[in-house]
Amino acid sequence: MVLSLISSTAQQDLMLYNLPNVAQSIYVNPAHAPHDGIHIGLPFLSSTSLQHSNSTFNPAKLFENVEGRVEFRTEAFLDNIREKNNLGLEMSSDLFSIGLPIKGHYFSFAIRDRLSAGLVLPGDMLRFPFIGNGDFDATDGILDFSNLAIDLNHFTEYGFGWSMTLKDRFYIGARTKILFGKENISTADNTIQWITDPVDYTWTVEGDVMVQSSGVDNLLDSIDGNALLENGRIGKYMFGSSNTGLGVDLGFGMQMNERLDWGISVVDLGYIRWKEDNRNFTGVGAEFGFAGIEITEAFVQEGGSF
Numbered sequence: 001m002v003l004s005l006i007s008s009t010a011q012q013d014l015m016l017y018n019l020p021n022v023a024q025s026i027y028v029n030p031a032h033a034p035h036d037g038i039h040i041g042l043p044f045l046s047s048t049s050l051q052h053s054n055s056t057f058n059p060a061k062l063f064e065n066v067e068g069r070v071e072f073r074t075e076a077f078l079d080n081i082r083e084k085n086n087l088g089l090e091m092s093s094d095l096f097s098i099g100l101p102i103k104g105h106y107f108s109f110a111i112r113d114r115l116s117a118g119l120v121l122p123g124d125m126l127r128f129p130f131i132g133n134g135d136f137d138a139t140d141g142i143l144d145f146s147n148l149a150i151d152l153n154h155f156t157e158y159g160f161g162w163s164m165t166l167k168d169r170f171y172i173g174a175r176t177k178i179l180f181g182k183e184n185i186s187t188a189d190n191t192i193q194w195i196t197d198p199v200d201y202t203w204t205v206e207g208d209v210m211v212q213s214s215g216v217d218n219l220l221d222s223i224d225g226n227a228l229l230e231n232g233r234i235g236k237y238m239f240g241s242s243n244t245g246l247g248v249d250l251g252f253g254m255q256m257n258e259r260l261d262w263g264i265s266v267v268d269l270g271y272i273r274w275k276e277d278n279r280n281f282t283g284v285g286a287e288f289g290f291a292g293i294e295i296t297e298a299f300v301q302e303g304g305s306f
Contacts, residue, residue: 023047023099026108026161029265031173031251033106033163034099041097041110051090056080056126078130083123084147091115095156108161108175115154122147133196133203141196146207148190154182154215155272157247171263173251181243181272183215203290211281214243214274245272 016028023039024047025032041047062077063070097110124143131138156179163173192207247270253263 023097023108024094026099026163026173026175027249028267029173029251029253029263030161030175030249030267031163031171031253031263031265033101033165033171033173036101038101039097039099039108041094043093043095046094046097048093049091051088053088054086055082056085056121057087074130078127081123081126085121085123085126087119087121089115089117099161104164106161106163106173108159110157110159110161112157112159114157116152118149118151120147120149133194134201136196136198141198143194143196145192145194146190148192149187150185150211151187152183152185153272154184155243155245156180156182156241159247159249161249163251169255171253171255175249177247177249177270179245179247179270179272180241181214181245181274182241183213183218184243184272184274185211185213185216187211200291202292204287205289206287207283209283212278213280214276214278215241216279217277242276243272243274246270 016022016025019025021035023034023041025034056077058080061080062073064073065071092112092114095111095113097108097112099106099108101107122145124139125145125148127138128143133139133143134141157177158180159175159177161173161175163171165171188210190207190209192205192209195204195206196202197204247268249265249267249269251263251265251267253261255261
């Protein structure tokens with residue numbers, strides 16, 4: 001399995017672009033030289049970020065005040081549902097970082113723990129609680145769950161950065177990174193559908209699905225409190241993974257005047273080869289039928305409470 005790391009625009013990125021004197025600004029453009037002093041970041045005393053995104057669940061659009069009470073705007077919610085509804089989460093924490101200016105150059109090193117998770121919910125799955133599976137006018141009795149997908153990546157990043165300024169106006173920089181993958185879960189080839197017969201209302205769930213994973217044992221150990229860090233095995237956690245990869249960040253910028261500068265960067269370009277603790281779960285050509293439960297005298301008896 002190979003993972004390409006692609007950056008997504010988020011509020012933290014926008015803020016860091018406008019805070020070039022903050023040491024973590026090199027994460028969005030490695031050409032930034034934050035300041036002339038030495039920077040040192042320690043665990044729990046340095047940068048920690050949490051970002052969330054979604055395309056459907058906007059509280060400002062889904063709730064309204066009506067005569068002093070809050071009501072859910074059902075019609076607005078249904079109108080806002082897309083065929084693919086995205087939920088995203090990005091987390092990163094600096095375990096250690098240092099920056100040193102030396103003779104016009106700026107050198108940096110950072111160890112970061114990073115997690116990215118994405119969930120795609122199909123439109124029919126979100127509509128189901130409101131219209132059910134038997135609205136044949138709206139769905140023809142077919143609920144399509146083929147867009148259901150999950151993508152989770154957890155890894156530790158060791159980044160070495162360099163930047164310099166040319167002729168007091170131009171600045172360039174780069175960061176090379178060694179990556180140690182912890183957990184990865186992704187879906188592929190999903191064609192699941194829930195079909196309801198318009199005559200006798202029997203159900204048929206059919207389709208193919210594949211879930212690819214790596215490091216699931218580590219994830220389960222974290223849930224039940226038996227993870228490497230919780231057992232004090234810091235070295236094993238930091239360097240023990242065989243899921244390794246490389247990454248690179250590139251940046252360029254120009255100071256136009258005292259108040260205006262511009263820059264361009266490409267970040268999180270790279271890969272992780274997931275080779276350890278790989279497990280794939282498949283349901284190829286699976287089909288499940290349900291025709292209801294027959295109510296007989298065993299269920300209904302004279303004078304019974306049922």
